[in-house]
Amino acid sequence: MAFGLNLGVSLPVWASDRWLLIGGCAASIAVSAAVIKSYLSLRAPRGYRKVKWQPPPPDAEDMTRYAYKAARLPKDPIDYIIIGSGMGGLWLAAALSKCGYRVVVLEQHYIAGGCCHVFTDKGATFDTGIHYIGDKQLADSLMRLVGDAEHPVPWQQMGRENEDTRARDGTGKGLYDIIKFGEQEIRLRAGKEAFVSEMTRHMRPQLVSDWLETVHRAAKSNGMVAISKAFSPIVQWFWLLLLGGDGLKWARKTTRQVVQELGGDLREEGILAGQCLDFGEAPNTASFTVQANITRHYLHGAYFPVGGPLRFVETLISTIHKAGNRVFVRAKVDKILVNKGVAEGVELSGGDVLRSRRGVISSVGLSATLGHLLSREEVDRYMASEAKLVKDVGEGISNVIGFGPTEGQGLDVLVSKYGNTLLDADRDAWCLISFPSAKDPKYAARHPGISTCEIIMEAAPEMFEQLNEALGGADTTRRTAAYKDVKRQLEDKFKRSLTRHFPSLQDKIVSIEVSTPLSMHHFLKRFSTYGLRHTCERAASPVPRVATGIRNLYLSGQDLVGCGWMAAVFSGMIVATHLLGYTPWDLISGRDFLHDLAKVPSPPPLAQLQKEAAEKHKDADGKGLEGSQMGA
Ligand SMILES: Cc1cc2nc3c(=O)[nH]c(=O)nc-3n(C[C@H](O)[C@H](O)[C@H](O)COP(=O)(O)OP(=O)(O)OC[C@H]3O[C@@H](n4cnc5c(N)ncnc54)[C@H](O)[C@@H]3O)c2cc1C
Incomplete structure (x- = not known):
């Protein structure tokens, strides 16, 4: 035919x-x-189950402080128990909630959020663990993806123009870091051009452009290393071999080595790597990958959540609650229950035992998981490589933090670097000063006439070891005179540092609250501020992986992939990738959890859920009445 x-x-x-x-x-x-x-384009995530959205529990007026009670547990069996309500735990819980899993998050503190929690003292609210977040587009889309649109998180770019910044820079727009290094003052503003123009005031243009190019290459190749944590050891090995590119090469170099290879000297190293204070590892020991991630993360500006970091916590918990899941505070986990190499649940400090069908995820940090939640025998038997990493690499720096409300306004951020002389009363230590209230445009409305300032100085844990022993351990509430003395000494130091850089604040300091590594341990169950150290050994290590030697025990949180808010959120994404069964082939062929997740329904508005619940109730009542009449 x-x-x-x-x-x-x-x-x-x-x-x-x-x-x-x-x-x-x-x-x-x-x-x-x-x-x-x-x-x-219609495909839902692997393992997706339809969610029965429902109104949040009526007795959870403040969802960030919903205390544990056995009677408040979901009635149906729990799929996953997540320990720790930092960003790594909450983001994961919200993602699993959107995929239809029964999840319970257990937080030991009286408020959820981990490093994103806030506290109120002398009439001022203090944000604890977020100075600024970069890569806003990505951060925003990750929040929208699992957060509840009814609790949106708007962002404020840092660096607003004012008289002071105009006088110094011609513009203060996008200013996110002022780094003082010796006599140099480096003012970092949003955008590559601004970065290049500022850096070339201090060094050869060629060094600046080589640095930026190297930063981009290292940061880009790190993605493949991070996602490899979702796989088993053998798959991870092949993945890194075939797709890891230069990721491990950069991870194994220190920042100092890279600067030297580019022909830079120590002065230039200090300027280029000044932001190393953000992760607490000096250029001579820091893995270049971590430095590159930080430089690139903030290159296009830094942002702060309007209303403070607790907004992240609220948007995530709202999704979790509307899916019928729960985030409990005052729920300290004493141990993970392991039976014949399988994690079956957890025991709370009050003695309650909670069991889960699919697994337990520890998002409290690697050292705390190994040191507090498992027995010595279990660690030796099932998690020896993670324990070796903690032993070899060690915990990152500890800081002392001073929180002080001051009257009037402050500048955005100022970082000064001196020697590490914390407990030496006569010498200044390096410090990082920021003014959280100045970054949040809504702060003044909440607390008129008050500004807050946060100062961070390095504290080696050894400095507090003696005190720790004298107190009888970090968990004690006993505070000796010696401890109070150290706090007073630090208070003076904070005051001196602040007024040295901001003389106009001399008479405006209302009060100072000092937090030491012991306070850090009390609240987060670790001494270090930024988790494990950020050395080459750590960055190039295949562990920790999501899965552990204990079946059904998984790890989330910043220690899985790096440091900071973004690392914690990413860890949640990587854990979900593993738990829902995504394969390397999925990722290579362009199917990944984030894209699939974007296709599933988001939590409906509260009013709609309440209406539906009321109608269901009415129907049930009607049926009940009918039934009783028929039976009569
Ligand atoms: C002072 C400071 C400033 C920072 N500034 C920035 C910044 O500007 N930008 C940025 O990106 N990052 C910053 N970070 C880092 C960032 O806040 C963290 O990397 C991130 O929030 C860590 O999240 P996470 O989920 O890993 O763990 P965490 O937030 O540490 O949460 C762990 C949680 O586990 C809980 N927990 C521990 N043990 C138990 C137990 N036995 N039972 C139940 N719960 C338990 C703890 O109470 C805690 O709530 C800062 C951190 C600090 C401390």
């Missing part, structure tokens, strides 16, 4: 047959591609 094709030319019959065949094949390929594409 021959069909004539109206191509404007006459074709021999044999030729028109061939064209028909080719045309038919092309059409069927196009149709199949369209079908596959539309299937892919």
Whole structure:
């Protein structure tokens, strides 16, 4: 059979047959591609189950302080127990909630959020663990993806113009870091051009452009290393071999080595790597990957959540609650229950035992997991490589932090670097000063006439060891005179540092509250501020992975992949990738958890859920009445 094709030319019959065949094949390929594409675009995450959205528990007026009670547990069996309500735990819990899993988050503190929690003292609210977040587009989309749109998190860019910044810079726009290093003052503003123009005031333009190029290469290749944590050891090995690129090469170099290879000297190193205070590892020991991540993270500016970091916590908990899941505070886990190498649940400090069908996820940090939640035998038997890493690498720096409300306004951020002379009363230590209230445009409305300032100085844990022993351990509430003395000494130091850089604040300091590594331990169950150290050994280590030697025990939180808010959120994404069964092939072929998750329904508004619940209630009442009449 021959069909004539109206191509404007006459074709021999044999030729028109061939064209028909080719045309038919092309059409069927196009149709199949369209079908596959539309299937892919509708596809929900692996393991997805439909969520029955419901109103949050009526007795959870403040969802960040919903205390544990056995009667408040979900009625149906728990799939996953997550220990720790930092960003790594909460983001994961919200993601699993959107995928239809029964999840319970247990937090030992009286308020949820981990490093994102806030506290109120002398009429001022203090944010504890977020100075600023970069890569806003990514951060925002990660929050929107699992957060509840009814509790949105708007962002405020740091660096607003004012008289002072205009006088110094011509503009203060986008100013996010002022680094004082010796006599140098480096003012970092949003955007690559601003970065280049500021850095070239202090060094050769070629060094600046080489540095930026190297930073981009290292930060880019780190993604493959991070996602490899989702896989088993063998798959991880192949993944890194085939797709890891230069990731491990950069991880194994220190920042100092890279600066030297680029022809920079120590002065230039201090300027280029001044932001190392953000993760607490000096250039001579820091893995270049971590430094590169930080530099790139803030290159296009830094942002602060309007209303403070607790907004992150609220948007995530709202999703979790609306899915029928729970985030409990005052729920300290004493141990993870392991039976024949399988994690079955947890025991709370009050003695209650909670069991989970699919697993327990520890998001409290690696040292705290090994040191507090498992027995020595379990660690030796099942998690020896993680324990070796903690032993070899060690915990990161500890800081003392001073929180002080001051009257009037402050500048955004100022960082000064001196020697590490914390407990030496006569010498200044390096410090990082920030003014959280100045970054949050809503702060003044909440606390008129008050500004807050946060100062961080380095504290080696050894400095507090003696005190720790004298007190009888970090968990004690006993505070000796010696401890109070140290706090007073630190208070003076904070005051001196602040007024040295901001003389106008001399008479404006209302009070100072000092937090030491012991306070850090009390609240977070670790001494270090930024988790494990950020050395080459740590950055290039294949562990920790999501899965551990204990079946059904998984790890989340910043220690899984790095440091900071973004690392904690990413850890949640990597854990979900593992738990829901994504394979390397999925990722290579372009299927990943985040894209799939974007296709599933978000939590409906509260009013709609309440209306539906009321109607269901009415129906049930009606049926009950009917039934009783029929039975009568
Ligand atoms: C002072 C400071 C400033 C910072 N500044 C920035 C910044 O500007 N930008 C940035 O990106 N990052 C910053 N960070 C880091 C960032 O806040 C953290 O990396 C991130 O929030 C860590 O999240 P996480 O989930 O890993 O753990 P965490 O937030 O540490 O949460 C762990 C939680 O586990 C709980 N827990 C521990 N043990 C138990 C137990 N036995 N039972 C139940 N719960 C338990 C703890 O109470 C805690 O709530 C800062 C951190 C600090 C401390």
